[in-house]
Amino acid sequence: MEALVAAVIAVMTSCGVYLMLRARTFPVILGITLLSYAVNLFIFVMGRLTSANPAVIGSGATYPDPLPQALVLTAIVIGFAMTAFVLVLALRARAELGNDHVDGNDQMSINKYLNDDHHANKKGEGRSL
């Protein structure tokens, strides 16, 4: 089971890191999310793998380590707040810079997307009118 858990965390880390190295904001955010899953799992299994009963007093003879669980619980919630923040940052960047490149200064994509937007808006207007 240990090898399985290690492999699962490894796969999630790899996929997360690969996506974080992409040039557009949305894949990067997907990557951050994947990586945070991996990190949460990693911290969680630092309390070792136990599958007897939850860390509730009286539920069994031995208990899993409650400390990593408590740490990961808040980490999940904070991770959500961070993902939301980065996501909105990406929206804002897209609005201010006209493209969704992570550096915001990708000239090729600016041109392309300006055209696309123009195109899309025109199409939208055409239909609604």
Added chain:
Amino acid sequence: MTLLLVILLPLMGVALPLLTERLGRNRCAIAAALAPLAVLGLLIHHLPAVLNGNILYFHLSWLPALGLDFSLRLDGLGMMFGLLISGIGLLVILYARYYLSDDDSLGKLYAVLQLFMMAMLGIVTADNILLLIVFWELTSLSSFLLIGFWSYRSDARKGARMALSITGAGGLCLLGGALLLGHIVGSFNMGDILAAGDVIREHTLYPVALLLVLLGAFTKSAQFPFHFWLPHAMAAPTPVSAYLHSATMVKAGVFLLARLYPALAETEMWFLIVTSVGLVTLVFAAYTAMMKHDLKGLLAYSTISHLGLVTLLLGLGTKMAATAAVFHVINHAIFKASLFMAAGIIDHETGTRDMRKINGLWKYMPHTALLAMVAAASMAGVPLLNGFLSKEMFFNETLHLRSYGFLNWLVPIMATVAGIFAVAYSWRFIHDVFFNGEPIDLPKYPPHEPPRYMKVPVEILVVLCLLVGMMPNLTVAPLINAASAVVVGGELKEYEISLWHGFNLPLLMSFAALAGGLLLYSQRKGLFAFYDRGFQLDEKMLFEARVQRGVRGSRWLTDTLENGALQRYVMLLVVAALVAGTAGLWPLASLTGPLPLTPVDGVSVLAAVILAVGALGTVLVHHNRLAALLLLSVVGLIVALVFVRFSAPDLALTQLSVEVVTIVLMMLALYFLPQLTPNESPPWRVSRDIALASGAGIGVGLITWAVLTRPYNTIADYFLANSVSGGGGTNVVNVILVDFRGFDTLGEITVLAIAAVGIFAMLQNLNLPLPGADGSGRQWARDPYPPILAVLARILLPLALLVSAYIFLRGHNLPGGGFIAGLITSVALILQYVSSGVVWMQQRMGWNYRSMATLGVVIAALTGLGSFVWGYPFLTSSFTHVHWPVVGDFELATAMIFDLGVYITVVGATLLILAQLGMLTQPGRMQTRPVEEEA
């Protein structure tokens, strides 16, 4: 307590001139003078006690764990410096009132001046060596502001920067030295350190500590080769120069030597370093002073030279030399302050400080001339003036060197040479400025006497020169006794300062200096020519070149590392993590630890496969963003199952509800973003990234494997043992969150609330075009909200709220709690938003989620504060069991109120984020719908 006022008054005085500046210059000056006047009065009030050898103490514990206490002491040495600092400070305030033009802010100058005064008073009264360093650094910082007061001038900025770099670097050395002293003695208390002189001197770290302390003192007191910042600090307004370079800033270094004298002095190392540095500074600066054509430049180098004299005296290590040093500190402060002020008057009235232009001013300003001449004569060491007395003692002490070989005769000879130069430059100050023909090309002509009160400070100081010079025993002798008794550690042999010791060698040296100086001055033309031909180091150019090189270097490094490409930063981050991780794993003999492995079951393998497929699928289809998002949600759900599998129900519940919220949020955001990611990465980048990502994944996998197969020690036993007795709950995870580590949780919900408010701010005035179609050009559906979903969601809402209430209430004892309940409530409400729209929800639930998030944090914080009321530390919880009918035995804990705060914060923050983002879609929908209806 009155001792604390010595520091507090100037600190409070900082505000006064700023507040009164609008009321006119006179009132501003009076307001600025209040604090120094009060300090002076306080010091004089304590003077009799201190003169009798008493030491006043004040103690306030500050950071006892670091050995840093706010403790003050007022002994003879501190008293002497304190009187100089506050007294001359007072005169400078009066002088600056007339010196500063209307264009400059008088209030600002006074404010910084008092800040500086506070720091200086702190240095001389600190009874804790770390506290002394705090004040020491404050003088560096406030002097930076003072020297750069005319911040629009390039030379002022450069001079200030140079002073700050040199004295700041010295301050760091001093900190090192102080820490070493504290380490050797075992205490940072000044009294302990001074009493442990023998221990310090015999310690193996003594040479290091001594060198570091001396570096601090020498940089501050502008000793060779760190002297060069002082002449460039002359770019300051003259009142500042008069204050910094007579009584205060540069004297801090000398004070430090005197203060630590009992702890560090009287070793061969001390003698050799301090004496030779003092000697070189004394002679070199006296020679340079003679060659400066700038009035303030002359005074600057003469200041350096006199500081060298005091340093040399302290280095000699005899008790009389220390007395002479203390005496000369007073004398130099008095005559140098008056000379700087006189130079300022001349500058003020003629518009220049170039002595080649300023000549024959005696005719135009005889009163000022007389004052300056007396002060300059004192600087030269003319009999009947105070400068003569301490210089006489100095000459006498140089003759009493024993057992240091050639230094025995070199020191007195060099002292006489420096004396000759001192007479020459003093005489030049008198002759070149007030006589020597007519003025040449003065910017302001004709010069005339300054305003009456501008001369008052100079007059007071010159009268002091005369009084001390003629009646030393009636004026300063008791103070010198008290101060030097502190320096040498109490046992001062009987001596008397007298005007006349008979015809002896020191007197001969004095007269040789006088005659030689006059002779030297008469040959000045040749000397200047020789100086101009000779090698001259422009320290400012050198220093600036170094600074520029440093700036260029760091800019190059920054530009190289930081080129604005996020992909590159992430790449560097991953590479760095790989390197650090490899370096950490390398020493491991075996990756696999001794623990036996747990068995694998089929369901787990299946889940792992699904998870891996989901993750890899997310990557493979990431160009189609919606598909990638859906696959990502699969991963999230399996992660929740992993938590279930390894007995963490709390985590599973949290992960599940967060997953829902996250995916909804991302879908919402995706609406505004391009639906497709262009295929733009070149193949080399793709392969590089695959390599990096695989490396990172394999590394993390190996670490996980290595950890999981090894046993470990946990602190969890404490939580498990005390959860019921200490926290009143059986669900240890929840008890840790709301009780044991409640402070962390408070921090975390604060972060959550801040993130939500940040998102709210970022979404203000956000102008995103509403896309009409998805990535492949298909129109977005314009159907109204699905009615079946809406009805079902409405029926579900009360049920969901009931569940979340149940989860919340049982959280202390069974899996659940504020975080999870908050998320469930959020999901239930978000479902309403999804099924019925923002407008529909707003009509029914116009809550202000911002206030809600804040309220949650406030409730949690108040719960924590509540324990103060009962005298317990922050966030101590208390609990009791009550028996409710029907429900049964029920536990009430204050932790529950805290958890309620968590709950409210989570609901407020989550809904704030989602509702705000959802609102963005609204204007478009509201616009398009009527249009459709019309069509």
